[in-house]
Amino acid sequence: MPSPVGHALAAVAIGWVASGPAGPDLVRRSVLIAALGIAPDLDLLIGRHSMETHSVGAALLAGVAATAMRLPLASTRLRIFLTATLAWATHAILDSFGADTSEPFGVMMFWPFSREHVLFEPFFDPISRRWWLDGFVRNNLMAAVWEVVILGPLAVVSWLVTQRNSRRNV
Numbered sequence: 557m558p559s560p561v562g563h564a565l566a567a568v569a570i571g572w573v574a575s576g577p578a579g580p581d582l583v584r585r586s587v588l589i590a591a592l593g594i595a596p597d598l599d600l601l602i603g604r605h606s607m608e609t610h611s612v613g614a615a616l617l618a619g620v621a622a623t624a625m626r627l628p629l630a631s632t633r634l635r636i637f638l639t640a641t642l643a644w645a646t647h648a649i650l651d652s653f654g655a656d657t658s659e660p661f662g663v664m665m666f667w668p669f670s671r672e673h674v675l676f677e678p679f680f681d682p683i684s685r686r687w688w689l690d691g692f693v694r695n696n697l698m699a700a701v702w703e704v705v706i707l708g709p710l711a712v713v714s715w716l717v718t719q720r721n722s723r724r725n726v
Contacts (some may be wrong), residue, residue, distance in 0.1 A: 557606075557683055559660075559700045560597070560678045560705055561703055562707055564594055565708070566593060567589050567590055567592055567647070568664040568683060569710040570642045570643060571592070571639050572717070573714050574643075575638075575639040575718075576631060576635050576718075577718065578718045578719055588628070596609040598658065606673065607664050608649065610647060610651055610665065611665055611666065612648070613669075615641045615645035618641060619636075619644070622640030652675060653676050653679040654681075655682040660665055660673045663675070679706075681695070681698065681699035683696055684696060
């Protein structure tokens with residue numbers, strides 16, 4: 557499964573485009589979008605990792621909640637909903653392409669329509685939470701670097717598109 561670095565990068569890459577032109581609140585917006593991309597892993601605290609929070613249903617609920625709370629993600633309710641939903645959904649998508657080392661393998665991506673776990677061919681290296689093992693720092697660091705190499709350019713392109721669109725709206 558990817559690291560928080562990879563999840564944040566994927567979320568901002570899609571979130572910047574979905575939220576519309578950049579404004580003076582771009583940093584705050586970026587932090588909120590990154591947090592939405594990382595948030596599904598809060599299920600680790602309740603022992604339900606890769607279950608309901610890693611799904612289409614949870615992404616839609618996050619979008620509805622963000623819209624109801626009028627999170628400062630975008631200028632319209634529709635863009636708030638899209639930004640929050642897509643940022644949350646990137647988490648399950650990335651995890652479905654991650655090397656999973658614990659059962660049940662994969663993520664419950666299509667909940668509430670299905671409780672089956674989905675796992676595709678691993679593209680991202682696993683992130684270990686076993687801090688006491690040899691190689692913990694090195695392996696996690698290398699996995700995060702790989703995520704930056706893959707997802708960083710997507711985030712840069714997204715940022716450039718967002719900046720270009722904001723100049724058009726001035």
